[in-house]
Amino acid sequence: MDVNAKFRDPREHINEEPRNDLGDLLVGFFGMTGFMTVVFFGMVIIKFIMSA
Template sequence: MDVNAQVRDPREHINEEPRNDLGDLMNGFFGMTAFMTVVFFGMVIIKFISE
């Protein structure tokens, strides 16, 4: 049985860029928190203006 398979070691990480996973997580968390805070206060201001 002749199998023509291209096998690579997954530990090579040929196309992987060095990334800071914790930094990405913290940026996303605080960015989303800041965005939701702005939306919240914007809605509160709109509520008080419309009354």
């Protein structure tokens, strides 16, 4: 009995894109830190302007 079954090895991961996980983590972390720093100083400046 000859079965012509075609299968793919699940270890191939053919649908995955090659990614740099550490780079993505660092970009996200420092990007969010930079954004929150800008927001913080923006709020400090707004508070200073409103209290003057």
